[in-house]
Amino acid sequence: MNINHHLDDATLVSYSAGALSQGMALVVASHLSVCPQCRQRAELNDAVGGALLESLESESIADDMLASILTQLDDLPLAPHSAVYDLSHKTIDPEVPAPLREYIDCSLDQLVWKRIVPGVTYYDMPWEGRGVSRLLRIAPGKAMLAHTHNGNELTMVLRGSFSDEIGRFCRGDVADLDDQIEHQPLVDSEEDCICLIATDAPLRFTTLFGKLVQPITGF
Ligand SMILES: [Zn+2]
Known part of the structure:
Protein backbone atom coordinates (compact mmCIF):
# COMPACT_ATOMS: atom_id res chain seq x y z
CA MET A 1 0.00 0.00 0.00
CA GLU A 102 -14.05 -5.98 15.74
CA TYR A 103 -17.20 -4.08 14.75
CA ILE A 104 -17.85 -5.22 11.19
CA ASP A 105 -18.44 -8.88 10.64
CA CYS A 106 -18.87 -8.79 6.87
CA SER A 107 -17.46 -7.16 3.76
CA LEU A 108 -18.03 -3.44 3.17
CA ASP A 109 -20.55 -4.25 0.42
CA GLN A 110 -22.62 -6.41 2.75
CA LEU A 111 -23.22 -3.60 5.27
CA VAL A 112 -26.66 -2.02 5.46
CA TRP A 113 -25.91 1.51 4.23
CA LYS A 114 -28.29 4.35 5.07
CA ARG A 115 -28.84 7.09 2.53
CA ILE A 116 -28.21 10.76 3.35
CA VAL A 117 -28.70 12.22 -0.14
CA PRO A 118 -28.43 10.50 -3.55
CA GLY A 119 -24.91 9.08 -3.92
CA VAL A 120 -24.01 9.47 -0.23
CA THR A 121 -24.65 6.71 2.32
CA TYR A 122 -23.30 5.93 5.78
CA TYR A 123 -22.98 3.19 8.35
CA ASP A 124 -22.70 4.27 12.00
CA MET A 125 -20.34 2.60 14.44
CA PRO A 126 -22.30 0.98 17.26
CA TRP A 127 -21.55 3.43 20.07
CA GLU A 128 -22.63 6.77 21.38
CA GLY A 129 -20.19 9.42 22.44
CA ARG A 130 -18.85 12.80 21.59
CA GLY A 131 -18.54 13.43 17.88
CA VAL A 132 -19.31 11.15 14.99
CA SER A 133 -17.91 7.72 14.16
CA ARG A 134 -19.06 6.18 10.91
CA LEU A 135 -18.27 4.78 7.52
CA LEU A 136 -19.18 7.09 4.69
CA ARG A 137 -19.69 5.87 1.13
CA ILE A 138 -19.73 8.42 -1.67
CA ALA A 139 -20.35 7.78 -5.37
CA PRO A 140 -17.84 8.79 -8.09
CA GLY A 141 -17.98 12.46 -8.99
CA LYS A 142 -19.88 13.41 -5.82
CA ALA A 143 -18.59 15.98 -3.40
CA MET A 144 -18.94 16.06 0.36
CA LEU A 145 -20.50 19.30 1.54
CA ALA A 146 -17.99 22.06 2.22
CA HIS A 147 -17.37 22.25 5.93
CA THR A 148 -15.00 23.34 8.65
CA HIS A 149 -14.75 21.79 12.09
CA ASN A 150 -15.31 22.83 15.66
CA GLY A 151 -12.80 20.19 16.61
CA ASN A 152 -10.73 17.58 14.81
CA GLU A 153 -11.79 15.31 11.97
CA LEU A 154 -9.98 12.09 11.08
CA THR A 155 -10.72 10.34 7.79
CA MET A 156 -9.15 7.13 6.51
CA VAL A 157 -9.76 5.92 2.96
CA LEU A 158 -10.70 2.22 2.72
CA ARG A 159 -11.69 2.14 -0.96
CA GLY A 160 -11.48 4.54 -3.91
CA SER A 161 -10.07 8.04 -3.57
CA PHE A 162 -10.98 11.69 -3.10
CA SER A 163 -9.31 15.03 -3.61
CA ASP A 164 -9.69 18.26 -1.71
CA GLU A 165 -7.81 21.51 -1.12
CA ILE A 166 -5.01 19.57 0.60
CA GLY A 167 -4.36 16.85 -1.97
CA ARG A 168 -5.43 13.44 -3.22
CA PHE A 169 -6.27 10.72 -0.70
CA CYS A 170 -6.16 7.03 -1.67
CA ARG A 171 -6.56 3.72 0.14
CA GLY A 172 -4.74 3.79 3.50
CA ASP A 173 -4.27 7.58 3.56
CA VAL A 174 -5.59 9.62 6.48
CA ALA A 175 -6.76 13.22 6.43
CA ASP A 176 -5.98 14.58 9.90
CA LEU A 177 -7.71 17.95 10.05
CA ASP A 178 -8.11 20.56 12.74
CA ASP A 179 -10.53 23.48 12.99
CA GLN A 180 -8.43 25.76 10.77
CA ILE A 181 -9.26 23.97 7.54
CA GLU A 182 -12.27 24.34 5.30
CA HIS A 183 -12.48 21.66 2.65
CA GLN A 184 -14.81 20.01 0.16
CA PRO A 185 -13.70 16.46 -0.67
CA LEU A 186 -14.61 15.32 -4.21
CA VAL A 187 -14.60 11.62 -5.09
CA ASP A 188 -12.29 11.16 -8.10
CA SER A 189 -12.13 7.34 -8.33
CA GLU A 190 -14.19 5.25 -10.75
CA GLU A 191 -15.61 3.22 -7.87
CA ASP A 192 -17.37 4.49 -4.72
CA CYS A 193 -15.10 6.04 -2.12
CA ILE A 194 -15.53 4.46 1.31
CA CYS A 195 -13.97 6.23 4.30
CA LEU A 196 -13.84 5.64 8.02
CA ILE A 197 -14.55 9.00 9.64
CA ALA A 198 -14.49 10.31 13.19
CA THR A 199 -14.95 13.78 14.59
CA ASP A 200 -14.63 14.91 18.19
CA ALA A 201 -17.11 17.77 17.73
CA PRO A 202 -19.87 18.59 15.22
CA LEU A 203 -18.79 19.84 11.79
CA ARG A 204 -19.62 23.43 10.84
CA PHE A 205 -21.10 23.50 7.36
CA THR A 206 -20.26 26.60 5.38
CA THR A 207 -23.00 26.41 2.76
CA LEU A 208 -26.70 27.04 3.28
CA PHE A 209 -27.54 23.58 1.92
CA GLY A 210 -25.07 22.05 4.35
CA LYS A 211 -26.73 23.86 7.25
CA LEU A 212 -30.15 22.66 6.08
CA VAL A 213 -29.18 18.98 5.88
CA GLN A 214 -27.06 18.98 9.04
CA PRO A 215 -29.95 17.71 11.22
CA ILE A 216 -30.40 14.85 8.72
CA THR A 217 -26.77 13.90 8.27
CA GLY A 218 -26.10 13.95 11.99
CA PHE A 219 -22.67 15.56 11.54
ZN1 LIG B 1 0.96 6.77 8.39
Missing part, protein backbone atom coordinates in the same frame (compact mmCIF):
# COMPACT_ATOMS: atom_id res chain seq x y z
CA ASN A 2 1.44 3.34 -1.03
CA ILE A 3 0.50 5.78 1.73
CA ASN A 4 1.07 9.51 1.24
CA HIS A 5 -0.97 11.14 4.01
CA HIS A 6 -0.23 10.34 7.65
CA LEU A 7 -1.32 11.10 11.20
CA ASP A 8 -0.26 14.34 12.91
CA ASP A 9 2.17 14.19 15.84
CA ALA A 10 -0.48 15.73 18.09
CA THR A 11 -2.94 12.97 17.17
CA LEU A 12 -0.36 10.23 17.82
CA VAL A 13 0.53 11.70 21.22
CA SER A 14 -3.15 11.95 22.19
CA TYR A 15 -3.61 8.36 21.04
CA SER A 16 -0.64 7.13 23.11
CA ALA A 17 -2.07 8.99 26.10
CA GLY A 18 -5.47 7.34 25.60
CA ALA A 19 -7.03 10.80 25.23
CA LEU A 20 -8.92 10.26 21.97
CA SER A 21 -12.61 9.45 21.64
CA GLN A 22 -13.42 5.84 20.75
CA GLY A 23 -14.16 6.80 17.14
CA MET A 24 -10.94 8.77 16.67
CA ALA A 25 -8.91 5.99 18.32
CA LEU A 26 -10.45 3.50 15.89
CA VAL A 27 -9.33 5.55 12.87
CA VAL A 28 -5.82 5.89 14.34
CA ALA A 29 -5.61 2.15 15.10
CA SER A 30 -6.87 1.33 11.60
CA HIS A 31 -4.24 3.55 9.96
CA LEU A 32 -1.49 2.15 12.22
CA SER A 33 -2.48 -1.36 11.16
CA VAL A 34 -1.51 -0.58 7.56
CA CYS A 35 1.21 2.10 8.02
CA PRO A 36 4.65 0.98 9.32
CA GLN A 37 5.86 4.59 9.24
CA CYS A 38 3.23 5.88 11.71
CA ARG A 39 3.56 2.70 13.78
CA GLN A 40 7.24 3.47 14.27
CA ARG A 41 6.43 7.05 15.33
CA ALA A 42 3.77 5.77 17.76
CA GLU A 43 6.28 3.34 19.30
CA LEU A 44 8.76 6.18 19.70
CA ASN A 45 6.10 8.24 21.50
CA ASP A 46 5.41 5.33 23.83
CA ALA A 47 9.14 4.98 24.52
CA VAL A 48 9.46 8.70 25.31
CA GLY A 49 6.43 8.48 27.62
CA GLY A 50 7.95 5.46 29.36
CA ALA A 51 11.31 7.22 29.79
CA LEU A 52 9.55 10.26 31.24
CA LEU A 53 7.75 8.10 33.75
CA GLU A 54 11.05 6.44 34.69
CA SER A 55 12.79 9.78 35.27
CA LEU A 56 9.88 10.89 37.45
CA GLU A 57 10.22 7.67 39.35
CA SER A 58 13.86 8.23 40.26
CA GLU A 59 13.63 11.91 41.04
CA SER A 60 10.38 13.03 42.50
CA ILE A 61 7.90 10.26 43.09
CA ALA A 62 8.00 8.33 46.31
CA ASP A 63 7.91 4.55 45.88
CA ASP A 64 4.46 4.13 47.36
CA MET A 65 3.03 6.91 45.19
CA LEU A 66 4.46 5.29 42.08
CA ALA A 67 3.03 1.93 43.10
CA SER A 68 -0.36 3.57 43.55
CA ILE A 69 -0.18 5.18 40.10
CA LEU A 70 0.83 1.90 38.47
CA THR A 71 -2.05 0.11 40.19
CA GLN A 72 -4.44 2.73 38.90
CA LEU A 73 -3.02 2.30 35.40
CA ASP A 74 -3.59 -1.45 35.66
CA ASP A 75 -7.20 -0.84 36.60
CA LEU A 76 -7.95 1.39 33.62
CA PRO A 77 -10.16 -0.17 30.95
CA LEU A 78 -8.29 -1.04 27.80
CA ALA A 79 -8.44 1.62 25.10
CA PRO A 80 -9.32 0.29 21.63
CA HIS A 81 -5.69 0.55 20.51
CA SER A 82 -4.36 -1.66 23.26
CA ALA A 83 -6.98 -4.34 22.84
CA VAL A 84 -5.91 -7.70 21.51
CA TYR A 85 -7.99 -8.45 18.46
CA ASP A 86 -9.34 -11.96 18.37
CA LEU A 87 -10.10 -12.40 14.70
CA SER A 88 -10.24 -16.18 14.58
CA HIS A 89 -14.03 -16.20 14.17
CA LYS A 90 -14.19 -13.32 11.67
CA THR A 91 -14.28 -13.28 7.91
CA ILE A 92 -11.05 -11.68 6.81
CA ASP A 93 -11.77 -8.99 4.26
CA PRO A 94 -8.49 -7.29 3.33
CA GLU A 95 -10.38 -4.06 2.66
CA VAL A 96 -11.40 -3.83 6.33
CA PRO A 97 -8.47 -2.91 8.62
CA ALA A 98 -7.99 -5.34 11.51
CA PRO A 99 -9.19 -2.98 14.31
CA LEU A 100 -12.42 -2.30 12.38
CA ARG A 101 -13.15 -6.03 12.04
Whole structure:
Protein backbone atom coordinates (compact mmCIF):
# COMPACT_ATOMS: atom_id res chain seq x y z
CA MET A 1 0.00 0.00 0.00
CA ASN A 2 1.44 3.34 -1.03
CA ILE A 3 0.50 5.78 1.73
CA ASN A 4 1.07 9.51 1.24
CA HIS A 5 -0.97 11.14 4.01
CA HIS A 6 -0.23 10.34 7.65
CA LEU A 7 -1.32 11.10 11.20
CA ASP A 8 -0.26 14.34 12.91
CA ASP A 9 2.17 14.19 15.84
CA ALA A 10 -0.48 15.73 18.09
CA THR A 11 -2.94 12.97 17.17
CA LEU A 12 -0.36 10.23 17.82
CA VAL A 13 0.53 11.70 21.22
CA SER A 14 -3.15 11.95 22.19
CA TYR A 15 -3.61 8.36 21.04
CA SER A 16 -0.64 7.13 23.11
CA ALA A 17 -2.07 8.99 26.10
CA GLY A 18 -5.47 7.34 25.60
CA ALA A 19 -7.03 10.80 25.23
CA LEU A 20 -8.92 10.26 21.97
CA SER A 21 -12.61 9.45 21.64
CA GLN A 22 -13.42 5.84 20.75
CA GLY A 23 -14.16 6.80 17.14
CA MET A 24 -10.94 8.77 16.67
CA ALA A 25 -8.91 5.99 18.32
CA LEU A 26 -10.45 3.50 15.89
CA VAL A 27 -9.33 5.55 12.87
CA VAL A 28 -5.82 5.89 14.34
CA ALA A 29 -5.61 2.15 15.10
CA SER A 30 -6.87 1.33 11.60
CA HIS A 31 -4.24 3.55 9.96
CA LEU A 32 -1.49 2.15 12.22
CA SER A 33 -2.48 -1.36 11.16
CA VAL A 34 -1.51 -0.58 7.56
CA CYS A 35 1.21 2.10 8.02
CA PRO A 36 4.65 0.98 9.32
CA GLN A 37 5.86 4.59 9.24
CA CYS A 38 3.23 5.88 11.71
CA ARG A 39 3.56 2.70 13.78
CA GLN A 40 7.24 3.47 14.27
CA ARG A 41 6.43 7.05 15.33
CA ALA A 42 3.77 5.77 17.76
CA GLU A 43 6.28 3.34 19.30
CA LEU A 44 8.76 6.18 19.70
CA ASN A 45 6.10 8.24 21.50
CA ASP A 46 5.41 5.33 23.83
CA ALA A 47 9.14 4.98 24.52
CA VAL A 48 9.46 8.70 25.31
CA GLY A 49 6.43 8.48 27.62
CA GLY A 50 7.95 5.46 29.36
CA ALA A 51 11.31 7.22 29.79
CA LEU A 52 9.55 10.26 31.24
CA LEU A 53 7.75 8.10 33.75
CA GLU A 54 11.05 6.44 34.69
CA SER A 55 12.79 9.78 35.27
CA LEU A 56 9.88 10.89 37.45
CA GLU A 57 10.22 7.67 39.35
CA SER A 58 13.86 8.23 40.26
CA GLU A 59 13.63 11.91 41.04
CA SER A 60 10.38 13.03 42.50
CA ILE A 61 7.90 10.26 43.09
CA ALA A 62 8.00 8.33 46.31
CA ASP A 63 7.91 4.55 45.88
CA ASP A 64 4.46 4.13 47.36
CA MET A 65 3.03 6.91 45.19
CA LEU A 66 4.46 5.29 42.08
CA ALA A 67 3.03 1.93 43.10
CA SER A 68 -0.36 3.57 43.55
CA ILE A 69 -0.18 5.18 40.10
CA LEU A 70 0.83 1.90 38.47
CA THR A 71 -2.05 0.11 40.19
CA GLN A 72 -4.44 2.73 38.90
CA LEU A 73 -3.02 2.30 35.40
CA ASP A 74 -3.59 -1.45 35.66
CA ASP A 75 -7.20 -0.84 36.60
CA LEU A 76 -7.95 1.39 33.62
CA PRO A 77 -10.16 -0.17 30.95
CA LEU A 78 -8.29 -1.04 27.80
CA ALA A 79 -8.44 1.62 25.10
CA PRO A 80 -9.32 0.29 21.63
CA HIS A 81 -5.69 0.55 20.51
CA SER A 82 -4.36 -1.66 23.26
CA ALA A 83 -6.98 -4.34 22.84
CA VAL A 84 -5.91 -7.70 21.51
CA TYR A 85 -7.99 -8.45 18.46
CA ASP A 86 -9.34 -11.96 18.37
CA LEU A 87 -10.10 -12.40 14.70
CA SER A 88 -10.24 -16.18 14.58
CA HIS A 89 -14.03 -16.20 14.17
CA LYS A 90 -14.19 -13.32 11.67
CA THR A 91 -14.28 -13.28 7.91
CA ILE A 92 -11.05 -11.68 6.81
CA ASP A 93 -11.77 -8.99 4.26
CA PRO A 94 -8.49 -7.29 3.33
CA GLU A 95 -10.38 -4.06 2.66
CA VAL A 96 -11.40 -3.83 6.33
CA PRO A 97 -8.47 -2.91 8.62
CA ALA A 98 -7.99 -5.34 11.51
CA PRO A 99 -9.19 -2.98 14.31
CA LEU A 100 -12.42 -2.30 12.38
CA ARG A 101 -13.15 -6.03 12.04
CA GLU A 102 -14.05 -5.98 15.74
CA TYR A 103 -17.20 -4.08 14.75
CA ILE A 104 -17.85 -5.22 11.19
CA ASP A 105 -18.44 -8.88 10.64
CA CYS A 106 -18.87 -8.79 6.87
CA SER A 107 -17.46 -7.16 3.76
CA LEU A 108 -18.03 -3.44 3.17
CA ASP A 109 -20.55 -4.25 0.42
CA GLN A 110 -22.62 -6.41 2.75
CA LEU A 111 -23.22 -3.60 5.27
CA VAL A 112 -26.66 -2.02 5.46
CA TRP A 113 -25.91 1.51 4.23
CA LYS A 114 -28.29 4.35 5.07
CA ARG A 115 -28.84 7.09 2.53
CA ILE A 116 -28.21 10.76 3.35
CA VAL A 117 -28.70 12.22 -0.14
CA PRO A 118 -28.43 10.50 -3.55
CA GLY A 119 -24.91 9.08 -3.92
CA VAL A 120 -24.01 9.47 -0.23
CA THR A 121 -24.65 6.71 2.32
CA TYR A 122 -23.30 5.93 5.78
CA TYR A 123 -22.98 3.19 8.35
CA ASP A 124 -22.70 4.27 12.00
CA MET A 125 -20.34 2.60 14.44
CA PRO A 126 -22.30 0.98 17.26
CA TRP A 127 -21.55 3.43 20.07
CA GLU A 128 -22.63 6.77 21.38
CA GLY A 129 -20.19 9.42 22.44
CA ARG A 130 -18.85 12.80 21.59
CA GLY A 131 -18.54 13.43 17.88
CA VAL A 132 -19.31 11.15 14.99
CA SER A 133 -17.91 7.72 14.16
CA ARG A 134 -19.06 6.18 10.91
CA LEU A 135 -18.27 4.78 7.52
CA LEU A 136 -19.18 7.09 4.69
CA ARG A 137 -19.69 5.87 1.13
CA ILE A 138 -19.73 8.42 -1.67
CA ALA A 139 -20.35 7.78 -5.37
CA PRO A 140 -17.84 8.79 -8.09
CA GLY A 141 -17.98 12.46 -8.99
CA LYS A 142 -19.88 13.41 -5.82
CA ALA A 143 -18.59 15.98 -3.40
CA MET A 144 -18.94 16.06 0.36
CA LEU A 145 -20.50 19.30 1.54
CA ALA A 146 -17.99 22.06 2.22
CA HIS A 147 -17.37 22.25 5.93
CA THR A 148 -15.00 23.34 8.65
CA HIS A 149 -14.75 21.79 12.09
CA ASN A 150 -15.31 22.83 15.66
CA GLY A 151 -12.80 20.19 16.61
CA ASN A 152 -10.73 17.58 14.81
CA GLU A 153 -11.79 15.31 11.97
CA LEU A 154 -9.98 12.09 11.08
CA THR A 155 -10.72 10.34 7.79
CA MET A 156 -9.15 7.13 6.51
CA VAL A 157 -9.76 5.92 2.96
CA LEU A 158 -10.70 2.22 2.72
CA ARG A 159 -11.69 2.14 -0.96
CA GLY A 160 -11.48 4.54 -3.91
CA SER A 161 -10.07 8.04 -3.57
CA PHE A 162 -10.98 11.69 -3.10
CA SER A 163 -9.31 15.03 -3.61
CA ASP A 164 -9.69 18.26 -1.71
CA GLU A 165 -7.81 21.51 -1.12
CA ILE A 166 -5.01 19.57 0.60
CA GLY A 167 -4.36 16.85 -1.97
CA ARG A 168 -5.43 13.44 -3.22
CA PHE A 169 -6.27 10.72 -0.70
CA CYS A 170 -6.16 7.03 -1.67
CA ARG A 171 -6.56 3.72 0.14
CA GLY A 172 -4.74 3.79 3.50
CA ASP A 173 -4.27 7.58 3.56
CA VAL A 174 -5.59 9.62 6.48
CA ALA A 175 -6.76 13.22 6.43
CA ASP A 176 -5.98 14.58 9.90
CA LEU A 177 -7.71 17.95 10.05
CA ASP A 178 -8.11 20.56 12.74
CA ASP A 179 -10.53 23.48 12.99
CA GLN A 180 -8.43 25.76 10.77
CA ILE A 181 -9.26 23.97 7.54
CA GLU A 182 -12.27 24.34 5.30
CA HIS A 183 -12.48 21.66 2.65
CA GLN A 184 -14.81 20.01 0.16
CA PRO A 185 -13.70 16.46 -0.67
CA LEU A 186 -14.61 15.32 -4.21
CA VAL A 187 -14.60 11.62 -5.09
CA ASP A 188 -12.29 11.16 -8.10
CA SER A 189 -12.13 7.34 -8.33
CA GLU A 190 -14.19 5.25 -10.75
CA GLU A 191 -15.61 3.22 -7.87
CA ASP A 192 -17.37 4.49 -4.72
CA CYS A 193 -15.10 6.04 -2.12
CA ILE A 194 -15.53 4.46 1.31
CA CYS A 195 -13.97 6.23 4.30
CA LEU A 196 -13.84 5.64 8.02
CA ILE A 197 -14.55 9.00 9.64
CA ALA A 198 -14.49 10.31 13.19
CA THR A 199 -14.95 13.78 14.59
CA ASP A 200 -14.63 14.91 18.19
CA ALA A 201 -17.11 17.77 17.73
CA PRO A 202 -19.87 18.59 15.22
CA LEU A 203 -18.79 19.84 11.79
CA ARG A 204 -19.62 23.43 10.84
CA PHE A 205 -21.10 23.50 7.36
CA THR A 206 -20.26 26.60 5.38
CA THR A 207 -23.00 26.41 2.76
CA LEU A 208 -26.70 27.04 3.28
CA PHE A 209 -27.54 23.58 1.92
CA GLY A 210 -25.07 22.05 4.35
CA LYS A 211 -26.73 23.86 7.25
CA LEU A 212 -30.15 22.66 6.08
CA VAL A 213 -29.18 18.98 5.88
CA GLN A 214 -27.06 18.98 9.04
CA PRO A 215 -29.95 17.71 11.22
CA ILE A 216 -30.40 14.85 8.72
CA THR A 217 -26.77 13.90 8.27
CA GLY A 218 -26.10 13.95 11.99
CA PHE A 219 -22.67 15.56 11.54
ZN1 LIG B 1 0.96 6.77 8.39
